[in-house]
Amino acid sequence: MEIGLVIHGPEVIDSGQAKKIIELLSSKGTVTSMIAGTMGKTAVIDAHMENIIDIRRSLKPSECIEKCIDTKDVIYLLNHGKKLETGIAFARMVISHVKRKDEKPIVHIESPGSSDGVVIPWNKLAHEHAKTIANELGLSIIIASEQEKEILLEKEGERVVRHLTGVQPGEKILVNGIVVGSATSFEVSIIAENGYITQIKGGTMKEHGVEKIHDYENLTPIDLKSAWVKSGRLRSDNFKARTLKTCELGTFSNKENKMQKQGICAVIVDHAAEKVFEIVPGADVAVTVGDDTTILAADILYRLGIPIIGITDGDSDGISHKTHIFPGSTILRLIPDSDDVIGRKILINLFMNKKNMNFASQDELKDMIIKQAVGAIKYIKEY
Structure with missing residues (x-):
């Protein structure tokens, strides 16, 4: 069996869970692993796994999944969000951008090794694979269609509202790696008009950061729908840095x-x-x-x-x-x-x-x- 494993973020690497899951999946077939995100790539290097997990591609998680659809029999998405609802919201956003999401089984493994870890089949083809991996990892299964459907993105004309999940007051809010504000509540939304960030509800906007993201006087618009949006720290301190020879x-x-x-x-x-x-x-x-x-x-x-x-x-x-x-x-x-x-x-x-x-x-x-x-x-x- 040809297996695709799409990993997001450094947490599952630093915790050792990615290595454990790669070993488990390797007993079922040939595993091709790739990671999305810069911090995730640095974690792979620190873990001496750059020959096991592909860090040379610069693709979004949804693009990684699309790459796997043509050649893999089953695709696993591995993530560890700040909270369970954050991880589910992330996966829902990723899957929404996959054009051929029903062609191959897509199984989401969220926060393995944690008390709130779960396995989610994201289409009908994925159910049997999800049951098997959930049993092997000792995790429960959540059916995505039965989850409350949070509306994370609203679009009306040229106005886009991006709602964040799992935000804590005081956390920095980043768009494409640039700090554009700070959260003042648990409910934060970023609003863009015609591609320009104009407001952060539930937070304070950092004008200088917004200038940076729009390239100052060049006034470059951004696509808030597909932008990388995050709150909080980029990585924990649970790692030992390594320089490649x-x-x-x-x-x-x-x-x-x-x-x-x-x-x-x-x-x-x-x-x-x-x-x-x-x-x-x-x-x-x-x-x-x-x-x-x-x-x-x-x-x-x-x-x-x-x-x-x-x-x-x-x-x-x-x-x-x-x-x-x-x-x-x-x-x-x-x-x-x-x-x-x-x-x-x-x-x-x-x-x-x-x-x-x-x-x-x-x-x-x-x-x-x-x-x-x-x-x-x-x-x-x-x-």
Whole structure:
């Protein structure tokens, strides 16, 4: 039997449940495992499972399922939400985006190893598979059609309302990896008009974050229906970070390109830490713009052995876990409200509005960045 396993998030990796379930499914047939989400990919590396779980694709969970429909006999979706209702709401959203959801059995395993863990068959074909895996894992079965159907998305004309589940007051609210506000209640909704976020009900909106997500004066709209929306911390502290060896880097190192170029290849990561795995193949150093972007990107790039030059001004939203920074990195702390201004100068003047650029050396690039930031630097920290 050909089995597809779609994993979401770092929790099931860090807890060891993903490894247990892969071993269990492997006794039934050939398992192809893939993970969706940047934090999930870092967890896979930390768990030494990058040769078991595919971390090279950059697909949403629904797209992973679609990929499996053509070649797999049964598909499992593995997740661990903050609460049971959060996990169910997540799966319902994922399944709603799968165009051929009834062609192959789709079984959702939610929060295995927890007291509220369940198995959910998401179509008629999945019932027998769900019963078997539920018995083997000691979990109960919930029939999705019998669950209260929460309306998580409302659309009227060009107005979209996205309702969040499992939110706690005080948690940060992220859209596509950028903090756009903070929750003040248990019921939070994000409202967008014509692709632009205009209000957060049950929370306070962070104007600067909303500017970032719409790319400032470029006023780029977003699709709130398909956007990655999350509240709270991105990952717990239940892990030990690991740096891949050169022989383990595979496509992330892009050795062929490195042999052909002179100097170093630098990439710029500007408030897009969730796309780091897509941006960095072949890079020797990354310039990161923004406090949270620097914290998250540095932590991810530690796994790939890539140093950073971080541009920060002390306005971190505190959404990250413990951070690891690869030796050879430099972080510039600037005066308040200046990281975005200096980041744009670096993008225009040094990177020529491109995402990557070659320089003679990392030291040369660092000196050039310091010149762009002159007058705004409070201190520089070397790692």
